[in-house]
Amino acid sequence: xxxxxxxxxxxxxxxxxxxxxxxxxxxxxxxxxxxxxxxxxxxxxxxxxxxxxxxxxxxxxxxxxxxxxxxxxxxxxxxxxxxxxxxxxxxxxxxxxxxxxxxxxxxxxxxxxxxxxxxxxxxxxxxxxxxxxxxxxxxxxxxxxxxxxxxxxxxxxxxxxxxxxxxxxxxxxxxxxxxxxxxxxxxxxxxxxxxxxxxxxxxxxxxxxxxxxxxxxxxxxxxxxxxxxxxxxxxxxxxxxxxxxxxxxxxxxxxxxxxxxxxxxxxxxxxxxxxxxxxxxxxxxxxxxxxxxxxxxxxxxxxxxxxxxxxxxxxxxxxxxxxxxxxxxxxxxxxxxxxxxxxxxxxxxxxxxxxxxxxxxxxxxxxxxxxxxxxxxxxxxxxxxxxxxxxxxxxxxxxxxxxxxxxxxxxxxxxxxxxxxxxxxxxxxxxxxxxxxxxxxxxxxxxxxxxxxxxxxxxxxxxxxxxxxxxxxxxxxxxxxxxxxxxxxxxxxxxxxxxxxxxxxxx
Amino acid sequence: xxxxxxxxxxxxxxxxxxxxxxxxxxxxxxxxxxxxxxxxxxxxxxxxxxxxxxxxxxxxxxxxxxxxxxxxxxxxxxxxxxxxxxxxxxxxxxxxxxxxxxxxxxxxxxxxxxxxxxxxxxxxxxxxxxxxxxxxxxxxxxxxxxxxxxxxxxxxxxxxxxxxxxxxxxxxxxxxxxxxxxxxxxxxxxxxxxxxxxxxxxxxxxxxxxxxxxxxxxxxxxxxxxxxxxxxxxxxxxxxxxxxxxxxxxxxxxxxxxxxxxxxxxxxxxxxxxxxxxxxxxxxxxxxxxxxxxxxxxxxxxxxxxxxxxxxxxxxxxxxxxxxxxxxxxxxxxxxxxxxxxxxxxxxxxxxxxxxxxxxxxxxxxxxxxxxxxxxxxxxxxxx
Numbered sequence: 031x032x033x034x035x036x037x038x039x040x041x042x043x044x045x046x047x048x049x050x051x052x053x054x055x056x057x058x059x060x061x062x063x064x065x066x067x068x069x070x071x072x073x074x075x076x077x078x079x080x081x082x083x084x085x086x087x088x089x090x091x092x093x094x095x096x097x098x099x100x101x102x103x104x105x106x107x108x109x110x111x112x113x114x115x116x117x118x119x120x121x122x123x124x125x126x127x128x129x130x131x132x133x134x135x136x137x138x139x140x141x142x143x144x145x146x147x148x149x150x151x152x153x154x155x156x157x158x159x160x161x162x163x164x165x166x167x168x169x170x171x172x173x174x175x176x177x178x179x180x181x182x183x184x185x186x187x188x189x190x191x192x193x194x195x196x197x198x199x200x201x202x203x204x205x206x207x208x209x210x211x212x213x214x215x216x217x218x219x220x221x222x223x224x225x226x227x228x229x230x231x232x233x234x235x236x237x238x239x240x241x242x243x244x245x246x247x248x249x250x251x252x253x254x255x256x257x258x259x260x261x262x263x264x265x266x267x268x269x270x271x272x273x274x275x276x277x278x279x280x281x282x283x284x285x286x287x288x289x290x291x292x293x294x295x296x297x298x299x300x301x302x303x304x305x306x307x308x309x310x311x312x313x314x315x316x317x318x319x320x321x322x323x324x325x326x327x328x329x330x331x332x333x334x335x336x337x338x339x340x341x342x343x344x345x346x347x348x349x350x351x352x353x354x355x356x357x358x359x360x361x362x363x364x365x366x367x368x369x370x371x372x373x374x375x376x377x378x379x380x381x382x383x384x385x386x387x388x389x390x391x392x393x394x395x396x397x398x399x400x401x402x403x404x405x406x407x408x409x410x411x412x413x414x415x416x417x418x419x420x421x422x423x424x425x426x427x428x429x430x431x432x433x434x435x436x437x438x439x440x441x442x443x444x445x446x447x448x449x450x451x452x453x454x455x456x457x458x459x460x461x462x463x464x465x466x467x468x469x470x471x472x473x474x475x476x477x478x479x480x481x482x483x484x485x486x487x488x489x490x491x492x493x494x495x496x497x498x499x500x501x502x503x504x505x506x507x508x509x510x511x512x513x514x515x516x517x518x519x520x521x522x523x524x525x526x527x528x529x530x531x532x533x534x535x536x537x
Numbered sequence: 538x539x540x541x542x543x544x545x546x547x548x549x550x551x552x553x554x555x556x557x558x559x560x561x562x563x564x565x566x567x568x569x570x571x572x573x574x575x576x577x578x579x580x581x582x583x584x585x586x587x588x589x590x591x592x593x594x595x596x597x598x599x600x601x602x603x604x605x606x607x608x609x610x611x612x613x614x615x616x617x618x619x620x621x622x623x624x625x626x627x628x629x630x631x632x633x634x635x636x637x638x639x640x641x642x643x644x645x646x647x648x649x650x651x652x653x654x655x656x657x658x659x660x661x662x663x664x665x666x667x668x669x670x671x672x673x674x675x676x677x678x679x680x681x682x683x684x685x686x687x688x689x690x691x692x693x694x695x696x697x698x699x700x701x702x703x704x705x706x707x708x709x710x711x712x713x714x715x716x717x718x719x720x721x722x723x724x725x726x727x728x729x730x731x732x733x734x735x736x737x738x739x740x741x742x743x744x745x746x747x748x749x750x751x752x753x754x755x756x757x758x759x760x761x762x763x764x765x766x767x768x769x770x771x772x773x774x775x776x777x778x779x780x781x782x783x784x785x786x787x788x789x790x791x792x793x794x795x796x797x798x799x800x801x802x803x804x805x806x807x808x809x810x811x812x813x814x815x816x817x818x819x820x821x822x823x824x825x826x827x828x829x830x831x832x833x834x835x836x837x838x839x840x841x842x843x844x845x846x847x848x849x850x851x852x853x854x855x856x857x858x859x860x861x862x863x864x865x866x867x868x869x870x871x872x873x874x875x876x877x878x879x880x881x882x883x884x885x886x887x888x889x890x891x892x893x894x895x896x897x898x899x900x901x902x903x904x905x906x907x908x909x910x911x912x913x914x915x916x917x918x919x920x921x
Contacts, residue, residue: 109776113747363620363758364917366750374747374757392616493891500884500891507880533748 031081033073033090038066047349049073049094052080053228054330058349059321065133070094070125071348071381075341076324078104078123080331082111083224083530085119095128097381100348107378114368114532115337131383133351138162138318139358139389140343143306143413145432146358149398150389151313152405154356161310162318162350165299167335167342168419170325172292179239179280181231183292185325188332190290191220191230192527200252201286205241213237227330238283238291246275247282256286292326302419309411320346334529340370344379347386355380356389363391365467368532396435396471403441412445422446427465430458434472434488438479455487460495469495538588540580541598545573554733556580556601558587561714565733566705572640574735577601577632582729582763583708585611586722587715589618589625590914597632604637604765607732614762621752622917638767639737645669645702646740646773647727650690650797652816653742656782657773658694659792661740668694669730672705682803689804693795704730718913724755728763728770735768743775749851750775752916780819780855787825796829806830811849814842818856818872822863839871844879853879 035050040062047066048057056076060066070090081088090096101123108120136159141147151158165171170185184190193199195217197206209217213233220230241247248266258266262281269278284291307317324345328338335342347355357376366372376388390398402408413419416426423429424447437449449455460466469492476485505513528535543556547569554573555564563583567573577597588595597603608630615627643666648654658668670690672683691701708729712722724741731739741760745751760772774782786792797803800810807813808831821833844850853876860869889897912919 110747113776113778363617364752368748392620394620496891500887503884503887507877507884 031077031084031086031088033070033077033088033094036070036073036091036094038068047072049091051077051327054231054327055323056327057323058346060318060350064318064350066349067130067133067351069128069130069348069381070096071100071130072345074100074104074123074125075348075379076327076345078108079111079118079333079338079341080328081121082108082118083331083333085121087121088123090123090125092126094126096125097130097383098127099129100379100381101125101127103378103380107375110375110378111532115530115534117530117534129383130348130351130381132353133383136160136352137354137356138347138350138352139356140164140346141306141310141317143302143309143411145395145398145402145412145414146360146390148402148408148412149393150356150358151315152401152408154389155313157354158315158356160316160318160350160352161306162320162346163303163306164320164322164343164346165303166322166325167339168325169289170292170323171295171299179235179242181235182323182326183238184231184234184290185292186290186329187220187227187231187234187326188224188329188529189527190234190287191217193287193290195221199255199286201256201283204247204252205238205283208241209234209237224331231330242276242279242283244279247279248275253282253286256282258282258285298419302413305411305420309407312407318350320350322346332530334531335370337370337530337532340372340375340379343371344376344386347384348379348381351383353384355384355386357386359388359391361391361464361467362394365394365464366391367464370532394471395431395468396475399432399435400439403436403439406443409441410443410445424448424450427458427461430455431465431468431472434484435475438472438475438481438484452483452487455484456490458491460491466492466495538584538591538593539596539598540577540584540601543575543577543580543598543601545575554579558584558711561711563711564707565730567733568702571702571734573733574637574640576635576637576732577603578607578637578765579729579733581607581611581630581632582725582732583711585614585630586618586625586717586725587711588628589615590715590717592626592628594628595630595632597630599633601632602635603632605634606636607763607765608632608634610762610764614759617759618916622915624914624918636767637732637735637765640735640767641667641737643667643736644738644740645731645734645736647671647730647742648690648694648701650686650693650795652779652782652786652796652798653744653774655786655792655796656777657740657742658697659785659789660774662697662699664738665699665740667700667702667736669702669704669734671730672703686797686803689795689797693791696791702734704734706730713913716911716913718915719754721754721914721916724753724760725763727755728760731770732763732765732768737767737769739768739770740773741770743772745775745848745851746778747775749778749848751848754916778855779815779852780859783816783819784823787820787823787827793825793827794829796827808832808834811842811845814839815849815852815856818868819859822856822860822865822868824863836867836871839868840874842875844875847883850876850879 031052033049033051038047043062044059045062046057046059048055051073074090074096077088111118112120137157138160139150139158141151141161141163151161172183193202194206197203216230216233219226262285265278284293303319310317324342343357357371373388373391377386380386402412413422414428414432415422416428417423422445429446433446433449436444460469469488473488476488505511538559540556540558546553550569551566552569553564553566555562581603584595618625619627644664645667646657646665648658648668648670670687687703694701708726712719727741741755757772757775760770764770786796798812798816799806800812801807806829817830817833820827844853857872857876860872889895
């Protein structure tokens with residue numbers, strides 16, 4: 031795997047740094063006023079896990095020196111990831127080395143406005159000078175939809191390849207049938223080991239482009255299972271006779287593949303950036319917005335974001351070149367499990383000029399919420415929602431797990447709708463042992479604050495989860511998984527797509 | 538908690554370095570020829586967990602400076618242990634500071650002759666100049682056995698051109714004095730010796746791989762925090778699982794012949810205990826014959842092995858996977874039946890816990906009239 035063709039270009043008030051990694055143009059854009067590191071370090075960080083997955087030597091363009099300290103650290107980092115998931119192979123890295131030094135002063139922390147990053151900002155408020163807000167890691171929005179379809183419009187190659195391969199919905203059957211023979215071949219080569227993503231990307235872009243430019247793709251039965259946007263519906267209602275349906279076709283495919291095909295940028299990110307920037311200004315800090323196409327890059331190799339998050343954050347930190355970098359942790363030292371951002375691995379992404387600190391593992395989520403509740407501005411700015419970056423829905427797991435401690439702390443002016451009645455809380459489903467930890471933390475607080483009603487509701491969720499877990503365990507040990515297999519067969523669900531994660535799949 | 542009355546006494550070939558920590562005199566005995574640290578660092582490493590358990594400020598005599606880097610690291614160390622077990626409180630530390638440089642040249646590794654330290658020894662043999670063999674840490678043994686075991690290890694290590702440093706200490710008794718579990722204190726006890734000897738690089742061998750991490754006194758997150766300006770402490774070997782270490786050791790006949798893993802014996806391997814068996818099983822799978830262990834027991838005996846806990850189960854699974862790889866079907870079947878039995882036992886316990894609220898466990902204890910066992914302060918909160 032090669033890192034080549036490093037470029038820096040300026041446009042209006044933005045500076046873009048890019049390089050070709052395995053044929054993919056990976057880029058980062060930030061305000062022009064910020065200096066950036068002109069070394070290979072950021073791209074080495076981004077490319078490491080994909081290269082490990084492919085078991086390929088990683089070669090960095092000799093004109094693009096990398097830090098010797100980073101190179102040394104990556105040997106250990108590779109050992110840790112390989113030990114967690116042996117599908118990630120230990121690979122050699124070839125690069126010219128030259129020590130890297132900070133390109134600016136101060137200390138930065140990554141910031142999304144959620145519980146972890148707000149806690150770290152408050153705890154390190156004296157030291158942190160900049161907070162960095164990334165767009166293009168949680169999801170990816172791209173160019174205008176009127177431009178011809180290209181490779182850059184595919185945001186999740188692994189998932190669209192999986193859907194076209196399995197073809198279990200009507201749209202995918204239709205698209206699959208429209209693919210050229212060479213695209214199908216590229217698809218089957220890619221399927222098993224994510225090999226040669228470049229060829230598949232190009233071929234898919236051509237075929238999807240033809241579909242969009244061709245006759246109307248809409249049939250009622252074909253799109254029966256697809257949730258259409260109001261805009262698509264409007265266009266559909268007044269489908270122009272005889273006119274090219276290109277725009278409608280594109281919207282329909284975007285709706286059928288909402289995460290896999292890039293949408294036009296909406297106001298979501300600018301709104302989030304504006305809110306967080308004004309919060310930062312209020313605290314005397316600067317917000318650095320960084321845009322990247324790391325989301326499609328990671329999914330080119332089917333890497334779960336749990337796995338690729340460490341390298342993604344590190345690449346941005348190495349690009350910005352602050353001497354101290356805080357990466358807010360999601361889990362406490364007592365809840366550690368293999369994860370892309372981990373107190374063992376995060377510090378290893380550093381070069382001579384910086385220290386990377388995995389911050390906040392001394393606190394559980396509930397401790398962090400307590401700290402935030404003491405700070406009016408931070409509390410007002412808190413956004414944790416799974417569904418919306420700008421408004422807390424008050425219904426998803428992440429909202430609820432944050433609203434419960436806020437209610438117990440009797441926090442006023444919370445940026446959430448009112449907590450639903452306990453009957454609703456009682457019905458919350460716990461998705462796994464990690465989620466169980468958060469329930470336990472909230473239960474501890476409910477017991478301390480003497481709220482018997484919430485305490486009982488949380489207890490009953492946990493008891494239900496424990497019974498379910500016991501049932502599954504009994505099925506596994508006594509019946510060797512018979513019930514699970516029967517249920518799966520009945521639901522007629524093929525095993526869903528599995529991303530490459532920090533650990534091997536369980537079954 | 539106050540650390541004072543530091544002294545160094547020479548008797549024959551041995552120098553004894555000691556200090557009084559509250560009411561306990563903690564000592565280390567090292568050959569006179571080896572330069573040792575005169576700073577407070579080794580005693581800081583030994584006293585921090587006891588001070589945290591008591592929730593008391595840790596104070597040092599003016600004359601006993603500690604490394605500023607170590608002092609900074611100790612606050613992260615405290616964060617980690619407090620998060621693991623809140624019984625261990627975060628305490629302030631009061632000491633004068635002075636940067637600590639190395640006192641010896643080269644690199645050292647702790648060495649017991651077991652799988653973990655043998656693996657580190659082989660992996661780092663080009664770099665290592667010394668190995669440290671501790672008396673009074675892992676087990677309390679009589680002098681004759683200790684000397685026999687020491688001589689055995691020393692002659693093995695000398696064969697590689699390395700020097701053995703025997704170190705005696707009562708740090709184990711010190712930990713028990715504060716009712717701390719040895720699993721909790723093992724990391725800091727080793728660190729105190731590494732800081733006393735002050736080699737620029739000191740290796741602490743890991744028992745578990747990165748994929749098997751659990752809160753433990755010696756851990757890749759905490760061990761490096763004991764480093765000072767001049768001494769780097771490295772948690773070594775966590776990239777390998779136990780079977781991988783054994784495979785590496787089996788490639789070296791002299792290392793294999795010197796392997797000493799027994800939980801019961803000091804001079805040779807009994808071949809019956811959990812630790813012996815978990816080492817003999819992979820050697821059997823690999824078809825390696827060795828005089829280090831008694832003959833391999835019959836498969837019917839293997840089938841009866843009780844897996845005592847989930848950690849032991851991890852080692853068992855590794856051994857099972859290896860038997861699958863090497864195609865030893867009979868051994869694989871025997872291991873499988875142990876694993877199945879353990880799963881059934883665990884399921885039974887879970888049913889009791891979730892459905893009956895632990896009724897059976899309490900009833901069983903009452904019937905057996907078991908005296909309550911000693912609860913030592915450990916890495917995590919006690920469940921009962």
